[in-house]
Amino acid sequence: MRGLLLAFLALIAVPLAAQDTMPPAPYAYTQLDDPALEAQAVELMETLRCLKCQSQSIHDSDAPMAGDMRHQVRTRLLAGESPEQIRSWLIQRYGDYVSYQPEVSSTTWPLFAIPLLLLLVVAAILLRRLGKRRAEDDAETGVDA
Amino acid sequence: MIAEIGLAALWLSAALAVLQMVSGAFGLRADGAQMAAYARPAAVVQAFLAVLAFCMLLWAFAITDLSIKLVATNSHSMKPLIFKLAGTWGNHEGSMLLWVTVLAFSGGLIALLERRLPEKTMSATLGVQGFVALGFYAFLLLSSNPFERLPVPAVEGSGLNPLLQDIGLAFHPPTLYIGYVGISVAFSLAMGALITRQVTPDFAKVMRPWVLGAWVFLTLGITAGSYWAYYELGWGGWWFWDPVENASLMPWLAATALLHSVSVLAARDALRTWTIMLGVLAFSMSMLGTFLVRSGVLTSVHAFAVDPERGTFILGLLGLYIGGSLLIFALRAGSIAEGKRFTATSREGALVFNNVMLSAILAIVLLGTLYPLLTEAFDVRVSVGPPYFNPAGAIFAIPMLIVMAIGPLLRWKSDKPARIQLELSILAAIVIAVVALVAFLGDYSILPILGLALAVALGVAAFLPLRGRNLMRLPLATWGMVVAHFGIAVALFGMASESAFTSEKLAAMAPGDSTEVAGWNVELLGVEPVAGPNWTAMEGRIAVARGDEAPTIIGPQARNFWSPPQPTSESTLVTRLDGQLYVVIGDQAGFDENGAARWQVRVWWKPFVTFIWYGGLLVSLGGVMAIIGRLLADLRRRRAKTKGDERREDVAALSDEAMPEPAE
Numbered sequence: 001m002r003g004l005l006l007a008f009l010a011l012i013a014v015p016l017a018a019q020d021t022m023p024p025a026p027y028a029y030t031q032l033d034d035p036a037l038e039a040q041a042v043e044l045m046e047t048l049r050c051l052k053c054q055s056q057s058i059h060d061s062d063a064p065m066a067g068d069m070r071h072q073v074r075t076r077l078l079a080g081e082s083p084e085q086i087r088s089w090l091i092q093r094y095g096d097y098v099s100y101q102p103e104v105s106s107t108t109w110p111l112f113a114i115p116l117l118l119l120l121v122v123a124a125i126l127l128r129r130l131g132k133r134r135a136e137d138d139a140e141t142g143v144d145a
Numbered sequence: 146m147i148a149e150i151g152l153a154a155l156w157l158s159a160a161l162a163v164l165q166m167v168s169g170a171f172g173l174r175a176d177g178a179q180m181a182a183y184a185r186p187a188a189v190v191q192a193f194l195a196v197l198a199f200c201m202l203l204w205a206f207a208i209t210d211l212s213i214k215l216v217a218t219n220s221h222s223m224k225p226l227i228f229k230l231a232g233t234w235g236n237h238e239g240s241m242l243l244w245v246t247v248l249a250f251s252g253g254l255i256a257l258l259e260r261r262l263p264e265k266t267m268s269a270t271l272g273v274q275g276f277v278a279l280g281f282y283a284f285l286l287l288s289s290n291p292f293e294r295l296p297v298p299a300v301e302g303s304g305l306n307p308l309l310q311d312i313g314l315a316f317h318p319p320t321l322y323i324g325y326v327g328i329s330v331a332f333s334l335a336m337g338a339l340i341t342r343q344v345t346p347d348f349a350k351v352m353r354p355w356v357l358g359a360w361v362f363l364t365l366g367i368t369a370g371s372y373w374a375y376y377e378l379g380w381g382g383w384w385f386w387d388p389v390e391n392a393s394l395m396p397w398l399a400a401t402a403l404l405h406s407v408s409v410l411a412a413r414d415a416l417r418t419w420t421i422m423l424g425v426l427a428f429s430m431s432m433l434g435t436f437l438v439r440s441g442v443l444t445s446v447h448a449f450a451v452d453p454e455r456g457t458f459i460l461g462l463l464g465l466y467i468g469g470s471l472l473i474f475a476l477r478a479g480s481i482a483e484g485k486r487f488t489a490t491s492r493e494g495a496l497v498f499n500n501v502m503l504s505a506i507l508a509i510v511l512l513g514t515l516y517p518l519l520t521e522a523f524d525v526r527v528s529v530g531p532p533y534f535n536p537a538g539a540i541f542a543i544p545m546l547i548v549m550a551i552g553p554l555l556r557w558k559s560d561k562p563a564r565i566q567l568e569l570s571i572l573a574a575i576v577i578a579v580v581a582l583v584a585f586l587g588d589y590s591i592l593p594i595l596g597l598a599l600a601v602a603l604g605v606a607a608f609l610p611l612r613g614r615n616l617m618r619l620p621l622a623t624w625g626m627v628v629a630h631f632g633i634a635v636a637l638f639g640m641a642s643e644s645a646f647t648s649e650k651l652a653a654m655a656p657g658d659s660t661e662v663a664g665w666n667v668e669l670l671g672v673e674p675v676a677g678p679n680w681t682a683m684e685g686r687i688a689v690a691r692g693d694e695a696p697t698i699i700g701p702q703a704r705n706f707w708s709p710p711q712p713t714s715e716s717t718l719v720t721r722l723d724g725q726l727y728v729v730i731g732d733q734a735g736f737d738e739n740g741a742a743r744w745q746v747r748v749w750w751k752p753f754v755t756f757i758w759y760g761g762l763l764v765s766l767g768g769v770m771a772i773i774g775r776l777l778a779d780l781r782r783r784r785a786k787t788k789g790d791e792r793r794e795d796v797a798a799l800s801d802e803a804m805p806e807p808a809e
Contacts (some may be wrong), residue, residue, distance in 0.1 A: 029651050029734065029745045042649065047532045054443075055387035057530070060380030062731070063715065082489050100530025107525045114512050122505050122541070129497050130489035 028067030151201030159282035169272020192253025238291035270337030313373030327359030335424030349410035368761030379714030400543030477558030495552030502545035550606035596641030621774025629767025636760025692707035
């Protein structure tokens with residue numbers, strides 16, 4: 001009875017252990033032969049978040065999941081998909097969170113509106129601090145700008 | 146006993162902070178001189194007690210006193226001593242104690258050393274410093290007591306995160322914290338001057354060394370942290386726009402702006418409100434950084450919401466200090482005149498421009514860091530990373546770098562651009578030449594190309610202010626500026642070069658196999674198991690050689706720590722003048738056709754990557770030179786004054802009223 005239980009436990013234990021020791025997907029640690037395509041892959045991988053890590057892209061993570069995602073990116077590029085297609089496929093699958101490159105949308109528009117506003121504010125401050133002063137000085141010395 | 150002494154010292158310091166605050170406030174009243182006399186001694190004794198408390202915790206970690214909860218949860222008796230000590234600040238409570246200790250220490254230092262300010266301003270400054278310290282003592286004592294005992298001592302500690310078991314931990318947090326918290330003195334001084342309406346060049350001269358000092362430590366801390374992440378994480382990244390990194394970058398940006406603003410105030414009596422505002426901003430960013438790193442909000446907004454005690458406490462302190470200082474600013478700003486005038490094309494004009502640019506970059510970093518936290522609170526998860534920060538930051542960084550090259554060539558107050566026409570055309574020619582050269586060499590993205598061009602131009606421009614000046618008589622502080630600006634150029638060159646020219650090679654190699662990357666031949670000789678005090682590892686023996694040179698044997702390791710269990714990659718770096726070869730060994734990857742085990746090997750050649758950190762060191766060196774230069778000049782002036790006074794006294798004594806006093 002005890003032997004049977006142990007054998008049964010061994011049966012469940014094997015798949016669990018296998019998950020950790022399973023070899024990584026082929027393209028997780030293998031570069032593409034075409035340097036141009038590999039460069040595209042690297043550029044894309046650097047902008048995809050490793051969902052299991054804290055603030056690391058899949059291009060610099062040892063996590064198995066990051067390896068799987070690298071494999072996905074490389075095989076899909078090899079199959080002729082464009083980086084942007086792959087990105088949107090990953091976003092569809094994992095949500096916006098996976099992409100480090102926020103797109104303009106109903107939830108992210110302030111990320112783009114605020115820098116534009118900032119540009120205006122900066123221009124206004126500079127004009128006020130530097131522009132007016134010059135005009136005043138010119139007025140003082142009686143020179144037209 | 147150790148823990149009890151530490152805790153008692155901490156409570157006493159908190160009490161002294163109250164005394165310092167109250168007596169500082171009395172100093173503002175006409176009849177408060179008697180009470181105000183306590184502020185300085187209170188600050189000094191408080192510094193002593195806080196340092197004592199910190200030493201007690203260090204001691205507890207050194208002997209691994211497992212009856213203290215913090216030691217039991219973060220240390221292990223088998224760790225090497227240096228990591229036991231460094232582990233003191235490798236956790237929440239310990240690092241907050243370090244924070245408070247640095248705060249108290251710098252408060253004590255200014256109370257002990259600073260004699261130039263009007264007594265009232267000094268009282269207000271010490272009062273504010275005491276008020277700030279009190280908040281953080283309360284935080285430590287009420288919600289993060291580092292000296293808490295366990296009811297039953299633990300048998301063994303649970304260890305320290307292996308990523309932290311590195312010499313980097315010994316240096317990076319303390320330097321960063323000294324920078325973070327050193328800014329508090331600048332803040333207190335700014336508040337003191339604002340409250341007593343003494344925003345003068347003399348005040349700026351007092352403030353300048355503190356800002357410079359804090360800024361040097363911040364620069365060193367960020368540089369060290371970046372290099373640490375670079376070699377420890379095993380993938381060759383040196384900046385991730387991670388919120389924790391941003392938390393250190395934001396105070397640095399504000400401190401850089403403050404540093405330039407305070408120099409203008411000291412030299413030209415201009416930019417008064419600006420300086421005060423930046424002082425408030427810089428310390429706000431320090432506290433915000435502390436909140437981000439220490440509240441747990443970064444791991445998950447929801448984790449923060451579940452256990453919000455610590456986070457809310459810091460958030461409350463943040464609101465109190467930032468809100469309070471802004472209120473005082475709003476009440477007093479009107480009564481401070483703007484100071485001397487200047488035109489747009491003057492050195493002040495250039496400095497104002499760059500201060501605005503630095504603040505704008507700060508705003509971008511702040512937005513990109515806080516926005517994801519904000520949306521996460523509403524269950525929308527977004528990621529903001531390099532594809533956002535790099536271009537958005539560059540919008541402001543590029544104009545800033547251009548003005549940074551030109552600004553030091555301009556004269557104070559008012560200048561004609563036509564005067565420096567020659568220099569301007571040389572710099573423009575350099576930029577165009579480098580852009581053309583790099584674009585000709587290959588297909589690179591726009592930002593690295595611009596970065597390279599601006600780096601070269603800035604590197605030349607940094608030395609242009611020396612033209613036509615007697616190098617022997619140039620003040621040390623001016624040399625400091627030249628070195629620091631050159632350091633920025635060097636670091637920028639490293640960043641741009643690394644982004645543009647890195648070559649990467651991933652290979653699965655069996656012993657005897659070799660691979661090639663950017664002219665380097667990399668051969669795996671063998672893989673052997675090795676063991677350290679608290680880890681085991683597979684160490685690759687790898688021969689690397691560039692061209693025909695003799696091979697260098699290196700040993701990168703894939704380590705497995707056993708307490709807590711976690712794998713790490715120990716990379717090996719081969720440093721050359723023109724870059725670094727970065728080699729990492731990973732897991733076993735199957736077998737080759739002959740049945741030999743193959744190993745994952747990752748190799749990068751990163752041209753000029755080291756320039757990033759050399760640049761950071763140069764920037765810090767420039768800061769140190771400026772501090773020494775200012776202090777020496779100050780000492781010389783003081784000595785000359787005492788000598789002059791003595792001589793006048795002698796003359797007066799000799800002449801014995803026969804001669805009239807010289808009209809001074």
